[in-house]
Amino acid sequence: MEKYNKERLARASEAVRKAGLSQIIVSDAAALWYLTEEEIHPGERLIVLVIPSDSDPYWVRNRLFPLKSNGIADHPFEDGEDGIGLLASLLADGRTGVDGVWHSAFLLDLMGRGGNRTFVNGSPLIDALRAVKDEEEIRRMKAASLINDRAVRRIRDFLYPGVTEKECAEELRKIYKEEGAEGFSFPPIVSFGAHGADPHHSPDDTKLAPGDSVLFDIGCKKDHYCSDMTRTYFTGEPTEEEKKVHDTVREAGLRAEALIRPGVLLKDIDKAARDCIAEAGYGLYFTHRLGHFIGIREHEAGEVSPNSPLAAKPGMIFSIEPGIYLPGRFGVRIENLVLVTEDGCELLNHEDRGWKAGLRHGK
Amino acid sequence: MEKYNKERLARASEAVRKAGLSQIIVSDAAALWYLTEEEIHPGERLIVLVIPSDSDPYWVRNRLFPLKSNGIADHPFEDGEDGIGLLASLLADGRTGVDGVWHSAFLLDLMGRGGNRTFVNGSPLIDALRAVKDEEEIRRMKAASLINDRAVRRIRDFLYPGVTEKECAEELRKIYKEEGAEGFSFPPIVSFGAHGADPHHSPDDTKLAPGDSVLFDIGCKKDHYCSDMTRTYFTGEPTEEEKKVHDTVREAGLRAEALIRPGVLLKDIDKAARDCIAEAGYGLYFTHRLGHFIGIREHEAGEVSPNSPLAAKPGMIFSIEPGIYLPGRFGVRIENLVLVTEDGCELLNHEDRGWKAGLRHGK
Numbered sequence: 001m002e003k004y005n006k007e008r009l010a011r012a013s014e015a016v017r018k019a020g021l022s023q024i025i026v027s028d029a030a031a032l033w034y035l036t037e038e039e040i041h042p043g044e045r046l047i048v049l050v051i052p053s054d055s056d057p058y059w060v061r062n063r064l065f066p067l068k069s070n071g072i073a074d075h076p077f078e079d080g081e082d083g084i085g086l087l088a089s090l091l092a093d094g095r096t097g098v099d100g101v102w103h104s105a106f107l108l109d110l111m112g113r114g115g116n117r118t119f120v121n122g123s124p125l126i127d128a129l130r131a132v133k134d135e136e137e138i139r140r141m142k143a144a145s146l147i148n149d150r151a152v153r154r155i156r157d158f159l160y161p162g163v164t165e166k167e168c169a170e171e172l173r174k175i176y177k178e179e180g181a182e183g184f185s186f187p188p189i190v191s192f193g194a195h196g197a198d199p200h201h202s203p204d205d206t207k208l209a210p211g212d213s214v215l216f217d218i219g220c221k222k223d224h225y226c227s228d229m230t231r232t233y234f235t236g237e238p239t240e241e242e243k244k245v246h247d248t249v250r251e252a253g254l255r256a257e258a259l260i261r262p263g264v265l266l267k268d269i270d271k272a273a274r275d276c277i278a279e280a281g282y283g284l285y286f287t288h289r290l291g292h293f294i295g296i297r298e299h300e301a302g303e304v305s306p307n308s309p310l311a312a313k314p315g316m317i318f319s320i321e322p323g324i325y326l327p328g329r330f331g332v333r334i335e336n337l338v339l340v341t342e343d344g345c346e347l348l349n350h351e352d353r354g355w356k357a358g359l360r361h362g363k
Numbered sequence: 364m365e366k367y368n369k370e371r372l373a374r375a376s377e378a379v380r381k382a383g384l385s386q387i388i389v390s391d392a393a394a395l396w397y398l399t400e401e402e403i404h405p406g407e408r409l410i411v412l413v414i415p416s417d418s419d420p421y422w423v424r425n426r427l428f429p430l431k432s433n434g435i436a437d438h439p440f441e442d443g444e445d446g447i448g449l450l451a452s453l454l455a456d457g458r459t460g461v462d463g464v465w466h467s468a469f470l471l472d473l474m475g476r477g478g479n480r481t482f483v484n485g486s487p488l489i490d491a492l493r494a495v496k497d498e499e500e501i502r503r504m505k506a507a508s509l510i511n512d513r514a515v516r517r518i519r520d521f522l523y524p525g526v527t528e529k530e531c532a533e534e535l536r537k538i539y540k541e542e543g544a545e546g547f548s549f550p551p552i553v554s555f556g557a558h559g560a561d562p563h564h565s566p567d568d569t570k571l572a573p574g575d576s577v578l579f580d581i582g583c584k585k586d587h588y589c590s591d592m593t594r595t596y597f598t599g600e601p602t603e604e605e606k607k608v609h610d611t612v613r614e615a616g617l618r619a620e621a622l623i624r625p626g627v628l629l630k631d632i633d634k635a636a637r638d639c640i641a642e643a644g645y646g647l648y649f650t651h652r653l654g655h656f657i658g659i660r661e662h663e664a665g666e667v668s669p670n671s672p673l674a675a676k677p678g679m680i681f682s683i684e685p686g687i688y689l690p691g692r693f694g695v696r697i698e699n700l701v702l703v704t705e706d707g708c709e710l711l712n713h714e715d716r717g718w719k720a721g722l723r724h725g726k
Contacts, residue, residue, distance in 0.1 A: 080670070100468030105484045107467045121468045307443065 097122020460485020
């Protein structure tokens, strides 16, 4: 097992103790990867990692899940054997956390096996650990975002009159492969013209016309970690309003980023961007939260929004992605990932935020 | 709402009553589609259909899930509002079934809201209904399998020396599209030569050599219902052993099919095929269950296996798929879907089971 996995397990154990739990039962694939670097796709079969407050973690698993030999105690059972019974026999009494995504069929079965146990949702414990990246995670997140910087430049330079949104998405797949990524971290958003006003538009067969705006919201996975960034280009000379909207969105992002340092409430960061957009008269057209956490998954627990209870801590990585969406006309979003540092923040994306995109004359 | 959805809801309500439950909380996407034809991808947000034993079903849902107007009572709530609190306020007391795949976070939250309720896994109730197809489902299952018959013939006739497994899988995607299917019901298995000995082989870049065996295990979705069939071809003159294995597998399937009628135990159907293969000396090389149920999903609850407690009922549709796998050499599997009728069974696949495949000279 890698050193950083040992450290993560130790932090998880400490969190279990501090929360006054006897143990947590971890079943979420991303959490298991975070803690052990085992690649697990649970499906219908039982596999859990139990993290007790006062002893070593152990697996309880259907033997059909292959595990690397990694020094964690292992309690396998055969397909058809009573896995929940085995788990019940190993658990301590007391308050027990279970993963929020664990299937209710398992939990109800376990509850029926006696033992002096009560159950609570244990996911927030692990989510809080995952929200603060360690050195190895920061290294990987930076590598994924560096690829994304190159990818957005390449896909911008790929544009030509008549290319379709879907063709851009396919080209991106190739670009990521050439740049050494494992694939998309989420299906790419490619939005021409009025499609940009739908923040979640799926690429279709619409052809690019010279002068259209083009929004790319794209990300890749590299060494299991996700990148995610958005740029919006104008392929012709933008109108005064297009310029104003683009300027406002860029300014909103810069104001938010300028605020970020340890201790600042994430809702205040959201407010800085939201106020900037409202001041320009577009408050009604910024329709989503300012940002989300990201790591092993493209969306992780925690958000930069008016409701967020969180304060920034060194090691947190989240997106800052203000947008203005004018229905039927166009939309602009600019998104970067930021890392909270000891005295401010560091951008993980370095690509220019400007609107200019030339068009090639053809394929 | 369609007539058949009303009937399915009525059957579900009756099953809830018969099981002595006050209500069940349905959250599984396939079960929701079966009952209401609403396409729902639950993700992290709450959406459930409650089916009480003695009153009409109702939705409790985050308003972000759009629903067709379909005459089912609707209790929407806004993102950020207390959906579980709303659900708790609407539920009756008493024994309550919840879907086995419902997230534990929801169940634990609901358990903490008081009410004189106990919880059990309610999935088997709906699974039992889904195992017996109604007229509309049978019509759709037949249509999906007719496409599959044409697809397997077309992909067989597509074979040429040097074509790769992956290229066959891509060609299949095109074939299904041309034949009017919505897409694959599962990633197709294309296995040349020794790859056929791995029942779950993924298509790779292996090139077809004349004389190789070729196994296609393929299926599509049409109008939300799945097909699934397997054929194994020899592209040259098979050896005596290849012939014997192919003959045995075909014979095993025919013997199993001949047994099928209402009341017969599914484990006895499995045994008929298993015995046939054992008699030919290949008992050790038939390494999986004989069949699985299928419908909205390519694998549904219920199996044709030595452990199955089920007896055949009119309207059940399952696969019959004996196989013999000789590691490092080749494998043969022949699979058809069968519908249990009032007095026997009806095959949903009509394509020849023989081994003969010619090869084109090239692309």
